[in-house]
Amino acid sequence: MSGAKKLASASKATLEQVSLSPDQIESGSPETRILELPDFAGVSMGVWEHTEGVSTDTEVDEVFIVISGAATIEFTDDDTPPLEVAAGDIVR
Structure with a gap:
């Protein structure tokens, strides 16, 4: 694998807070954070965090x-x- 490099440390990365819309929150006060990484071969990548609580989200494939x-x-x-x-x- 030529050009291999470490992109981030998932456990130590600084993530940017992303607000959930009120209609996505089902219970509690969940918060989400993300670190978007460069796409690779047309695939989106990132580190995502969700705190305690219930929210809705729709993903086609991940x-x-x-x-x-x-x-x-x-x-x-x-x-x-x-x-x-x-x-x-x-x-x-």
Whole structure:
């Protein structure tokens, strides 16, 4: 792999706060932060943080690694059961 380089330390990166719209917040007072990384081969990448609380978001396709904490992900279709994720999980 030529030109390989470390882009960021996910556990130490400084993330920019991104406000959730009121209609996205279902309970609690969740906050989100992000560090957008350069696209690679047409794929968007970044580090994203979500504090305790419940919010809604729609993603078409993504892969993510849970660095810390845990969450329950619920899907809008009726066929997909909720997914429990925790630190160390790689999810697609």
